[in-house]
Structures are given as C-alpha cells and as structure tokens.
Amino acid sequence: MSQNTIKPWHEVAPHLSQVALGKAPADLVITNVQWVNVQSREIIPDTDIAIAEGRFAYCGSNAKHCVGTDTDILNGEGKYIIPGFCDAHMHIESGMLTPARFTEAVAPHGTTTLFADPHEMANVMGLEGIRLMYNEAVLQPINIYLQVPSCVPSFPGFEDAGSELNVADIAGFIDQSNIIGLGEMMDFLGVINGDSKLFGEMAVTRLVGKTIGGHYPSPDLGNHFHAYLAGGPADDHEGTREIDAIERARRGMRTMLRLGSAWYDVEKQITAVTEKGLDPRNFILCTDDCDAATLLHDGHMDRVVRHAIECGCKPLVALQMATINTATHFGLERELGSISPGRRADFILTGDLTELPIDLVYAYGRKVGEEGQFVGTLMPLDWPAGMKQTVRVKQPIDANQFEINPPRGNNSVTLKTHVIGIIENQAPTKLLEIDLDVKDGLVEGDEDKDVCQIALVERHKSSGTVINGFVSGFGYKGNMALASTIGHDSHHMIVVGTSRDDMALAANKLIQTNGGITLWRDGQQRGLVELPIAGLLSDAPPSEVASDLIQLRNEMVNCGCNLNNAFMQHTLLALLVIPEIRISNKGIFDVTKAEFVDLFIK
Ligand SMILES: [Fe+2]
DSSP states (O other): OOTTOOOOHHHHHHHHHHHHHTSSOOSEEEEEEEEEETTTTEEEEEEEEEEETTEEEEEESOOGGGOOTTOEEEEOTTOEEEEOEEEEEEOGGGGTBOHHHHHHHHGGGTEEEEEEOOHHHHHHHHHHHHHHHHHHHTTSSSEEEEEEOSOSSSSBTTBOOSOOOOHHHHHHHHTSTTEEEEEEEOOHHHHHTTOHHHHHHHHHHHHTTOEEEEOOOOOOOSHHHHHHHHHOOOEEOOOOSHHHHHHHHHTTOEEEEEBOSSOBOHHHHTHHHHTTOOOGGGEEEEOBOOOHHHHHHTOSHHHHHHHHHHTTOOHHHHHHHTTHHHHHHTTOTTTSSSOOTTSBOOEEEESOTTTOOOOEEEETTEEEEETTEEOSOOOOOOOOGGGGOOOOOOSSOOGGGGOOOOOTTOOOSEEEEEEEEEOTTOSOEEEEEEEEEEETTEEOOBTTTTEEEEEEEOOSSOOOOEEEEEEESSOOOSSEEEEESOOTTTTOEEEEESOHHHHHHHHHHHHHHTSEEEEEETTEEEEEEEOOBTTTBBOSOHHHHHHHHHHHHHHHHHTTOOOTTHHHHHHTTTOTTSSSEEEETTEEEETTTTEEEOSBOO
C-alpha cells in the first residue's frame, strides 16, 4: 500500500472521536491560527486544530487536551489556516507532466485536490492510457480524482485519433473509486441532436451517482442551451460572459470560472456574484489548462484565487469557490474542502488572505509544500516502454513530402487558396482566401502575406499520411519550422514552417525523441521540449520542462512570432470542434459547413 494513502473516515472515526475528547493523542496539533471557515464564511481567531490519521479531529479554542508525548506541535503564529485548493476541471496533460510531476509542481502552490480529465492521453492511448494515469494519480500525496473522457475522438468520422472509447469502455471504468464522473461533454451538438452513444455515456454515469462534466462553448442561450442542460451535464467552464454565468447558475448547472495559461474567463463572469449578487455557493474556480511555465512561475489555483480577489471578489468568497463549493459539487463535502472534523487534513498556512503567500501546505496531515518547494513523497510509475513509442511515423520524413503541387493541368502563376487564419487571443480560426504564387511548379507560402505552410503528419498508425496546407498569422520570417506531437485533440504531429527542409528536420527530431516540441531555424535546432510519454508528457522535473518551454517560446519570438500564447495556437490547429477551418488527417476541414474543402478555390 502506498504511504500516501488515507484510511476512510469510518475506519478511523472511533479514534478521531477519542482524540477530540482528549483520550487519545493527536498526531499533530497546530496552535494559534486564524481558522478560515468556509462552512460559515467567517474567520475565527485563536484556534487550535488537532489532526490524527490524516484527518481533522478537533477544531476549537484550545487543543491542549489532544496533545500526547508523541504529538507534533506546529505554532501557527497567528497565521490563517485555509483549506487546500481544489481544481474543479483540469487536464494534467496541459502541464506536459506526469501526474507525479504535476503534483510536485502544484502542491507547493496549495493545490491538494485535482479533478482531472485525461482526455489527451485517452485520444492517444485509449483505456490503457487512462489506466496508467489513474494508477499513478492515486499514489500521489494529494487527492487526484479522474473523470472518464466522454468524447474520444472529439469529432468521429472526420478524424482518426489513436483510440476510440465507447459506452462499454466508460461503463467499465466509471464505478471505480477516485473516478469522479464523466469528462467534459464536448460534443454539445451531439447532445442536442440526441446522439445515443453520448446519452449512453451520461446514463451509465448517472446510474452510479457520479457527475457529468459539461462543455458548452456556444454563445447561444436559446433552445440549444436548454436542450444541452436537460441532457445532463452538471457543470460548465466554457462561459465567457456574465450572462453565461447567470443563466447556468439559475438552472442548477455549476458555473466554473476558468483562469488557465491562456483562458481569462473569471473577470467577465464573476460580476454575476460581485455586482448582481447571485449566491456564490454555485460558483467554482478552475484552471482547465495550465502549462509547466505558468505552474512554476505564476502558480496554480492560488493564482486563480488571487485573480478572483483582484476582480473584486471578497477573499472568503473566492476561497469558498476554490474549496468547499468544488467539494460539494462532486459529492465530497464530507471528505474534503473544509477544515472540519473528519475531513482530510488538507490545508494551507498563509499570512495574508489577499496576497495569499503560500507558506506551508499539508495534505492528509503531511507536509507537502514549504515556501514554494515540494517536500512530500512522489510515487512515480515506471511507465511501460509501449507508452514511450507512440510516434508511429514512416521515417525518415523527407522535405518533398511537404511540397504542395498546383492542381493537375493548372498553369496559373497564382492560385486562390484556402488558408487557416489565426485570430489573436481566440481559439476560433478564420477561413481565409489568399492568392499564393506558384514557383518552380510548387505553390509557396508568402512572408509578406504572413502565410506559411502547415502539415499534419499522421502519427498513430504509421499510415504515411501527410496533409499539407497553409496557415496565416504566426508572423514567421526566414527559414524555420516548429513541430509538435501535441495537436488537440487527436494529437497527430503538427508542423508549421517557412522552410520544407526545416520542417523535415523538426519532424524527424520528434520521431527520434518519441514526441515533444521542437523549433528549427536555418537547419539548426533552436528549441526542444522532450515529451516521450505518449508524445504528451514528461517525467522530468517541472523546472526542466518549464525552462525548455520558455526557451522554445523565446525562439518563436526570434522567428518573428509575437502572438500571445502562440504555441497554444499551434496545438489547436487540428481541433475540429472549433470553427472555422482546421486540418485533420483526412484533409482541410471547413468546421462551419462540417465538410472537407479543396485547398485551392476554383
Ligand atoms: Fe477542459
């Protein structure tokens, strides 16, 4: 059994009761703290807290009666004690780290509970990938609950992911402990249109009393919205406007307010509470997607809580949104999310409720974070070799595989071409029509028009498929290429570049490293983040991954790209569920029309 496990409350309840009574000694007593009580939303000064068996046993004015000869005493020096933070919706894969390494990155920031949807891993490695994520997650010294991904692949019929999940797959997994429910139901059109597979997935989740995650990105709050709600999803983190928050909360759909590395959805929606006065207990904070650099340098849920406070939310209300509201939503209020007798002893000591310095972090009554450093015990899996050989591409890739020929028999010197247009700070793309020159029999990108090449290299079945197209908006200049095996949601290899030679070098580098991200310029490697596990994750220390990622981003800037979150834009270019135009392993896809289009316009 892992040293990081915790016994169920009922098993230790007699002992906790005796500790509270003073007839058995506590393992740890924290004296002289200000108890931030998220149950009653008040601060109670001069409090002592006694802990035994990893759970709170006594919370009151004086815990001297709980102290025995072997009890550890921690003087809280008048600091605030707050519950450890819960991230209500997130993807560990966005940190590019294994669950163990992710724990190492976020525990010092006060995060003691994750509700994680291993959607990316599932798209590459299916049930086996989910199982391994689960197996590692439950060994760690913080609470990691997983959701079973609902939409694998995201857009059936129009792309081939590395795997497919059906209702039976989900039914076989959903009842396990530490599986909290069904992952975000992204295919909202499928729900609205009565897709029987999706309703089957939601039914098996409800039958075991678990939570169906929502994902409704449409601004339409008419009948489509009502149909989606009636279909079953219980929460949503895709709202961006105050009205989105209000309409969800009114209908019992928990409103998740998201601050990720690239998502800024708290400020616009939290006014539903701060200005419109809605009951905050139905509002929850989450991150969805944070990369390793954000986690290391800006924080995790502590960053979200600070931001909510900056946006005008009262500190105690913001803390409820990151603790007890989340626990209540998932049916875990009696287990975690507050400093109350019997709950898991997950807590933070901080000297200030606005600036929120994270001085000490405990989970299960054991110290896991101290002044920004992880001090707990990680229990990493030995990831099997098969998980590290997932870039299945016929090799080597040759530059001529990225050549784009004009239509047969066409002798024009320019061709009107469908181009994927990046939109700054937004996930949707624009379907552009741009005239491109034909030179030496090949259609070429155009630096002056900010058009370069994009290629999707199929990487799951070694089919040899390379789909070529054009993309605009990165601002790349000179000879360069950026390749990545992160490519939402099917996670084929996406290569963007101005030079076919560099594109080939970058692609071949990722075949050699079994996945990652690499930037090449003038035939030289300028950046590399190795992600050998499923081409998505690293088991290297978070600081190494963050520093490689920062270097890679700096090199993107050196190549002329000044977009915010340019790498995220790169990874979303194959995400077929968001308009207007994307690339899949089956061709260039017009999302609005839900059909493939020719590259060239006749
Ligand atoms: Fe998500």
